[in-house]
Amino acid sequence: MASEDHMTSEGTASGGVLVASSLSKTFSTGRTGGRRARVSAVDDISITLGRGESVGLVGESGCGKTTLARMLVGLEQPDSGTVTLDGQELSRLRGHQRRAARRRIQMIFQDPYLSLNPRLTIAELIAEPLIVHKLAATKAERTDKVAALLQRVGLSPDMMHRYPHNFSGGQRQRIGIARALAAEPEVIICDEPVSALDLSVRAQILNLLRGLQQQAGITLLFISHDLSVVRHVCDRTAVMYLGRIVEQGPVEQVHDRPAHPYTQALLSAVPIVDPAARGALSRRILLPGDPPSPSSPPSGCRFRTRCRLASDTCSAQRPPLRPFDGEDVTESVVACHHADLAAAAK
Numbered sequence: 001m002a003s004e005d006h007m008t009s010e011g012t013a014s015g016g017v018l019v020a021s022s023l024s025k026t027f028s029t030g031r032t033g034g035r036r037a038r039v040s041a042v043d044d045i046s047i048t049l050g051r052g053e054s055v056g057l058v059g060e061s062g063c064g065k066t067t068l069a070r071m072l073v074g075l076e077q078p079d080s081g082t083v084t085l086d087g088q089e090l091s092r093l094r095g096h097q098r099r100a101a102r103r104r105i106q107m108i109f110q111d112p113y114l115s116l117n118p119r120l121t122i123a124e125l126i127a128e129p130l131i132v133h134k135l136a137a138t139k140a141e142r143t144d145k146v147a148a149l150l151q152r153v154g155l156s157p158d159m160m161h162r163y164p165h166n167f168s169g170g171q172r173q174r175i176g177i178a179r180a181l182a183a184e185p186e187v188i189i190c191d192e193p194v195s196a197l198d199l200s201v202r203a204q205i206l207n208l209l210r211g212l213q214q215q216a217g218i219t220l221l222f223i224s225h226d227l228s229v230v231r232h233v234c235d236r237t238a239v240m241y242l243g244r245i246v247e248q249g250p251v252e253q254v255h256d257r258p259a260h261p262y263t264q265a266l267l268s269a270v271p272i273v274d275p276a277a278r279g280a281l282s283r284r285i286l287l288p289g290d291p292p293s294p295s296s297p298p299s300g301c302r303f304r305t306r307c308r309l310a311s312d313t314c315s316a317q318r319p320p321l322r323p324f325d326g327e328d329v330t331e332s333v334v335a336c337h338h339a340d341l342a343a344a345a346k
Contacts, residue, residue: 017049017085051217057221063243068240106188107191126160146182170204177193185218190209228270254332259343292305311338319335
């Protein structure tokens, strides 16, 4: 086990295509009181993406989800820890090996208005990965592949010579998906790909991503703060709080039988038309106070300052991420000293 935050349940560590081990990342925020302040964005996180699996990563804004994603694709270098792709540590790769590895991991960004170069046509944007990775020998072949990719994401090939400003937000996100698919990746990291879109087009993009993932066998990490979206798209859920993962497991288990007080609070806030359908989480759980500053996190369990079950043990000891043995719960892990009590009281 590389880290106490490493999930050990079936289908994760063994056969994982992308494995992050003990990743940590801090950022400088200038000087406070004469000292340079440091913010811990990601703190000793390990997560494994199984081949062909769809994993949801959820948590509040500012908890470190995007920083983790950027380390997985190589846009940020971790202070410590490793990222491996099929057993190859990415930081050790050089030259054509590094370029080949980058092709296998692609990212879809949150804002479809900022992620596309406004000076390039759609054809040029989608063809760029084909040129960089030498996936098309001639201009005609590139044009054919761009047309096929546009059709694959539900857009007309006739649109390829237009510029990004000619498209709606939903169409731009489809273009971003087509550009990611152009590299023929094995892993796609989706950083809140529908949060900037109108509700009317969210379902279309979610269904598109899920369909593409299932058809091509692509491994998907879907980052969101919306658990209802994750439940629709993903096979497994990981819940993140203040730079650490606090609960992981199959979607149905985490969503129907959460064992961490923070996961319970997130799920209680999901809007449901029929209150009777909420099941065990029949009441709204309101967390007191604001999230602690990542530059000065609490000792022990980072959630303890907002937790209704916090005890002296929570302030003294960091809870390890370990299997939860509650009734009818398997394959789930939780970082809570009082998981049994939390599950019984939800």
